[in-house]
Amino acid sequence: MSVLTPEPSPGPVPPKLRPPKDSPQRAPQIAARRAAAKAAWLRRAGALVAVLAAVLATIAVTAGPIRAAGANPTAAYKRYLMVPLTSVNGVVEVLIAATPLLFTGLAVAIAFKAGFYNIGGEGQFLVGAVGATAVALNLPDAPRPVALTTALAVGAICGVAWMAIPAYLRTRFGIDEVVTTLLLNPVALLVVQGLLNGPWRNPKTGFANTIEFSGSYALPRLFGTRVHAGLLVALLLVVVTGVLVATTATGLRLKAVGQAPGAALASGIDVKGYQLKAALISGGVAGLGGAVQVCGVSHQLTESISHNYGYTGIVVATLGALSAIGVTLVALLLGLIGIGAEKAQVSLHLPSYMGEIMSATLLLTVVAALVIRFWRPRWWKRLVAKGGAS
Amino acid sequence: MTQTLAVLTMMLTVATPLVFAGLGEVITERSGVLNLGIEGTMYLGAFVGFLASGALHSAWWGILVAMLAGAAAGALMGLLTVTVGVNQHVAGIGTTLLLVAACNFVSRLKSSGGASEQVPKLSKLFGSTAVIGQYPLTYLALFVVAPVIWWVLRSTGMGLKLRAVGESPEAADAAGVSVPLTRYLALTVGGAFMGLGGAFLTVAMLGSFSLDIVSGRGWVCIALVIFGRWKVWPTVGGALLFGFAEGLEKQLAITTTFASVPNELWLALPYIVVVAALIIWGRGVRYPGAYLKAYKRA
């Protein structure tokens, strides 16, 4: 190892490659750097234009059905996007609605970033809720800090366990994780239903939900509103994940694994190991989301503990471009649309499903627009070639 | 004995939508495209079939309209994955979410809170006779659709071109086959069958529509196709296996020896059986050569 020096420096450089600072050869270098910066700006602007075009397309597509349902589209969009934010209560509801999406969106983003298609967020969420419920029902008298920590931890562990089977099957046998994660979703729902109809059925009311958890299992409220500390946990996780991915060696390797597994392998990175770890962490985050939801919002386990959060998490992760900031913003946006849709259902008699239609359409138009912006029709190519040759 | 017959009767009925939708997915994946919109397309077929059958006062017309709706959904997937070139997983999940939400939206508009209505439905041939007393669609699926698709895939020019596009689009292109057109056709025809599978659930079986009408059967079809190695008869076999598991759990659930076992465990059994089938038989599976790969002539 005698040749290795700590300071990276590639050998002696012939003098003609290092022009002095004021020499006329510096100018083209500075100009080139400016050109590169301009190109970067153009790229970002291009992406922004594509997203805006997609938003307009979504509005165009959804306006028709809204009108057909007997509502005014402009009024509908206002209700969806603006009205909930005009009152404190509205903002509170949006934040509560966004919290589970933060968890599932983050979970999906972590997995997708490593190239592992986790479509089972729904099941992991449900299983996490089950785990927390099990703790709450069996240790009702524990003091609050112990109670909450245990419940959330068990929820996360259940999520990891639910993901373990698909993850193992993929890494060991190469079995497609899309199918295995998908199939476990209905099974998770059946687990919930089985428990609720059986041993956990409410003895007092006879309905298919558990008894209410004891007070020590309720996540503390923030600022005297109904917003619960789960939001803080979610935001903390998102921020920590974002920071870790951006600033640690592990994060850098993860990005390489997800984008170019061949190049990562060629650079000596353990691709399979990273994918497995990312998958398990993803399951844990989704499970934690379920645990938080049951301890912070419903305080009991019901069949409808999850409103499609797992699948919506895929929308959040994809639209958020798998980044921490993106996931946060899109989760808040979809939470906003969700609350707005409920309100519009009451005031405009517009079924709340329009909110889901909007999110799904937005997903499809945005991903399509981002691909279309790279299309170069033949007349464009000829134009560029002529400009270059002259 | 009657129990066995009951199980077999159930098996054929439950398997029918899976045969239709599963074969639709086989056609699509054989051309190289994964269609995760299958769950949404089945849901669409179920809902549209229900609506159309009620509006046109005829179960068969309802089924036909449902097939057209399924074909349209397939064309949407084609637009996204073939023409634009979006990631196939995202396109499929997005399509499923969109179709399910759209159906629920219209459903809520039509019957705000009312009880689910009944529409004209098919009646079984041979009445309630065990095993052979099935809906006409079941006979159609097993004795007409499956053999025809099997024959087309192996013995016609259309099937040959489809298989070539799915294995090696470069070779197909060099031989003069239009890769985009073939994939669009596969998605549209496959979508029509998926819609038919969904329509069977409402129009043939139940005569009504509910939110959990499909409950993951589309995903089961995806697994069945892999389990069936993208071939027609093994996929049909997988559908029958799932149907058998479901028939079995329904029978076992009502016998007293197993009454203590929760119902949901039985309901989960078919899905677990499919996962187990994948573990046993789904290893080292050889995917179609062009699976998940978009093709643009270089």
Place this chain on the structure above:
Amino acid sequence: MTVSVDQGGGQPAEAAVPLVRLVGLTKTFGQLVACDHVSLDVKPGEVHALLGENGAGKSTLMRCLFGLAKPDDGWAEIAGKRVAISSPGDAIRAGLGMVTQEFSLVGPMTVTENVLLARSNWGPLDVAGGRQAVVAAAQRLGVEVDPDARVEDLSVGERQRVEILKALVGDCRLLILDEPTAVLTPQDSAALFTAVRRLVAQGMGVLLISHKLREVLDIANRISVLRHGRLTATVDLATEQVEPADLARLMVGAEALASPEFVEATGLDVIHPHQDGLFLKTEVDTGAHPVPVLAVKDLRVDGEARPLLQIDHLEVGSGEIVGVAGVSGNGQAELGAVLCAIKAPDAGTISLGGKDVTALGPAGRFEAGLGRILEDRKASIAPTLSVEHTLVLEDIEAFKRGPFLNRHRIRRHAHKAIERYAIKASPTDPVGTLSGGNMQKVLLARALSRRPRAIVASQPTRGLDVGACEFVHDQLKACAAGGAGVLLISEDLDEILLLADTIVVLYEGRIAATLARDDADMATLGLLMAGAQPEAATASAASAAPAAGAPSAAGEKEVPA
């Protein structure tokens, strides 16, 4: 060297209208002119060979003819009539058939199904008719084929035969063969040429693309030479005497080397690379037992038909640049992949500075002091990773502070690299948006960042403009001057002659010859790369005039395989 122009008078009676005539075909890719107003024709009953080295434009020309690419100028005539071919379907209908290097066959399907693919409509398949057609075509070709065998079960030679059968069943009048013997054993090659002679005797025309001089002289009636997209000569073997050396010179263009444009563009006179004195090799004292920085022993990579690479012994000393020359497909890709730890060899050892690193992966070899520049730029990077992160991807451990990336150090490293290597980008730009030249500079900076003792550079200047090429060359020379050993694998003879101290020529996976730089010149290397014997090569290169008597082709033996 005479250029023959097809004119009337003295022609044999069968010289009818040519099967195919290309007139002024031109194709450009942006700034690069791949084909420059190429005109040639193929008559029925003849084998017309298209000779040229890599990048000469042969494959592009054929793709234009076959409808896989659209020419910017020029047209094609079939049997005297001008045609527009815009897809492979059109080409097949016009009577053309093409066998490419990557076979267009669908593996899991049978021979008959593959043959039927281009010829069937939507309805039921006529399998029996297809089988008959396959058997009939096989008879024409003079080979045995099982129509129901699955293509993926066939050997490479058999698969090529199926490709030819496809063309025959399609009533093709002109068969285009693109480097057909690249993947064949000598026996299969001989069988192929026998079949070709049969077809030609039946009145077909064959357009053969090749870089192998010996086989071209063996089989062709006429030879056209392409260099840098231009047709430099068309030779009719029936009427003229041709030496392999002359063909080699036409292929690689020895006369062009001393042209003033070339000298001005690169600033270097290729004949005397050390002329300017800046890059004189320093005398490195390696002590009593000089250990080569990079050594390879008994290395073997197996292929389907024959070993793709079989090297008994190859060494790079400290301060030495060893250039590996050869036409693409003769084992260079495998050598690069094995040395860079992308692929494991089927036998043999690789050692760095005396230490056996065969079992080590990329990280281990990096630690052992190997700098790698991989052949495929695009496959070495993750496109949205920034420039600064790409620079440290192989060596992340050195840029960490605890678990965190040391951003300051990474940024400083990036700035240094950008400055030193004149990379036109900022450290935060996604590396996928860089031009080819700048991307290569980033990869170069990465490979050289830890002052490696050995460098393996595979096609380092592929697709780069002149300025970037010059830069890479300067860097490699500087490394060697500093004591590193460089193994340069390149298809560009100019580059090898410019940089290397020792030149190794690979032919069909083996070392055909090892020459010192002073013993090598374009013509010699061209002959070696095309499979000629070293002694015959130096003999023909030395003689200025073509040898009298029988063509030297008859006197040459195949390099022992």
